[in-house]
Amino acid sequence: MKEKILNTLKNIHEAKTLIEINDLLGLTTVQEYQELEKNIEELVMDYQVFKTKKDKYLLMKNCPGLKIGKLSVNKKGFGFLLLDKEDDIYIASTDMNGAINDDIVLVEVTEKGLEPAGKVLKIIKRDLKNIVGEIKVSKKEKILEPDDDKVNLKIILSPETSKNCVEGHKVLAKLTKKIDNKTYKADCLKILGHKDDAGIDILSIAYKYGIFDEFSKEVEEELNNIPEEVLESELTGRTDLTSKMIFTIDGADTKDIDDAISLEIKDNIYTLGVHIADVSHYVLENTALEGEAYSRGTSSYLADTVIPMLPHKLSNGICSLNEGVIRLTMSCVMDINQNGDIINYDIFPSFIKSRKKMTYDNVNEILENNKIPKGYEEYAETLKKMHELATILRKKKVSRGYIEFDIPEAKIIQDENGKAIDIKKRVQRSGEALIEDFMIAANETVATHISNMELPFIYRVHDLPNNDKIEDFLNLVKALGYNIKTNVKEITPKTMQKLLEELKDKKEFYILSTLLLRSMKKAVYSKTNIGHFGLASKNYTHFTSPIRRFPDLTVHRLLKKYLIEKDYSISTINYLENSLVEIADHSSERELASTNAERDVNDMKMAEYMESHIGEEYDGIISSVTSFGFFVELPNLVEGLVHISTIKGDYYEYVPELLSLIGKSTKKTYRIGDKIKVKVINASKETAQIDFEIVGEK
Secondary structure (H helix, E strand, O other): OHHHHHHHHOOOOOOEOHHHHHHHHOOOOHHHHHHHHHHHHHHHHOOOEEEOOOOOEEEHHHOOOEEEEEEEEOOOOOEEEEOOOOOOEEEOHHHOOOOOOOOEEEEEEEEOOOOOEEEEEEEEEOOOOOEEEEEEEEOOEEEEEEOOOOOOOEEEEOOOOOOOOOOOEEEEEEEEEEEEOOEEEEEEEEEEEEOOOOOHHHHHHHHHOOOOOOOOHHHHHHHOOOOOOOOHHHHOOOEEOOOOOOEEEEOOOOOOOOEEEEEEEEOOEEEEEEEEEOHHHOOOOOOHHHHHHHHHOEOEEEOOEEEOOOOHHHHHHHOOOOOOOEEEEEEEEEEEOOOOOEEEEEEEEEEEEOOOEEEHHHHHHHHHHOOOOOOOHHHHHHHHHHHHHHHHHHHHHHHHOOOOOOOOEEEEEEOOOOOEEEEEEEOOOHHHHHHHHHHHHHHHHHHHHHHHHOOOOOEEEEOOOOHHHHHHHHHHHHHOOOOOOOOOOOOOHHHHHHHHHHHOOOOOHHHHHHHHHHHOOOOEEEOOOOOEOOOOEOOOOOOOOOOOEHHHHHHHHHHHHHHHOOOOOHHHHHHHHHHHHHHHHHHHHHHHHHHHHHHHHHHHHHHHHHHHHOOOEEEEEEEEEEOOEEEEEOOOOOEEEEEHHHOOOOOEEEEHHHOEEEEOOOOOEEEOOOEEEEEEEEEEOOOOEEEEEEOOOO
């Protein structure tokens, strides 16, 4: 009946009484009326229907003055209600009604127009699972001060669970009882360590996002049944590839090696082999290992700390494609012509023995400088041919609309005590691009094969950008004085590609390309294949990293089920239709948590690094402008704030459509993309904030 109620109210924009809704539904009996009353109250409780003070009902979506969404709160106390297809709604600190960051709230819109505002009427959902913070002792009570200053709560720890806690301990806690909107009782679940201990800073952020460094006893017990070397009996039914020249290319410090590659050439046809660790052979369904891998969803790489999806015995041991040892693999072998077309392929279980663990630095010496490091002599020609093939594959991708943003990433260097001592740019060079091109080819081949079979599967999808966000971006570009010729009425990968090409020679290109990337949607996992916009790919999945990602492990399972076991039974298909939706959604959530943890760690470590550089001057570029100042990015990707109060010589006003601060009297302008010299005046690891001031301003 709920569906009927929702459909009936869909096009009604005036609140109706229960009797009126009963008549609209055509109900005639007392029993039907009672069922209507019960169901509509449940819809009210579920916030799909709004009940007025006069006991009338209206679909929540049709209440123009009411909105439901997630609350994002600024450190200063104000925030925004985040809405998918509408402008976000500003919520003043005085209108929060006890709500905190990430609460799902019901908001009444009080001001409309360019900058809509509202006030929180009710907290619908508060989902605080992992509270990490520092122990403070106050009047014999042990108080948890959350690390996340957006969680503006008083949290009192129970004496029983916090008896071993001392002031300065970092702990993981669970809320147990609500006293009021701002006060909770909680249990201490785990003492992480003292705040000054090496590595506790990163671990605290990891635990905040539900990324745990320890495995359960059940997992540890299951590991005892897994061999440290591949057994002879495990090779049955697999293709022997140990005679092939197969090797791996990774970072020098990589220990969990998912992928190996091979190449043969005959009659101008490249035969590319991508051989991926067969993790599904060891991580079996309905085991503690699988449950833990599902729960984590992904490995997390936080500065130089790795919190793996699988225990080290698997991730660095029996599953890792280490040099000189036999390993079980799933191989995707593709015949590719001179145009980059995959004209034939095969996907099958195999076993390999990697000839060499190569590093990106050494491979780049061969590909870019024609210098052959010691131990690479017999592989140099094959690597050059691989580079030739990678160039062909990339050219084909670009021709179909593949978007190359080439946004650099920061690499944090720490000393033995875990203190940040340097920050470097990660740059994608020839070796890194080669592996990326080969992995994309294998992922597309696997996805295309199963898509053609029309069987349930997990895809890596990337939806079209939101038209409004692209329009906002173009308005900004025009406001900066640039005339865009690219026709963006129809948003396609080719359109975005042309737009980037048109902006390439502009002085703000780096910042503009970053803003364009942010205006696009995030790639996620899904059972429904809508294609991958950024790659301009109709069929794409993640097959190549099952040690590090649960979706890849699931893809391997599905390949075995379909291609080896030939299981297409109705019961299997029905089960997968439901379970893959849950796996895809959960994996997307865990990926986002890992990404956010990585961002928070980088922010913290950058601030820690800059604590040792207060007073120093740097050249930078204005990366974003706000009403309270502008952010400046340094060449090493460190970003800090020039607060508006520190800009001397005039009163500056924020002009949002130009992303600029403009002096009221002098008309001096600070806008995105401007180069500027700044001095570090403050940096705090605790708050993960860095403050600059302009050098030479009078």
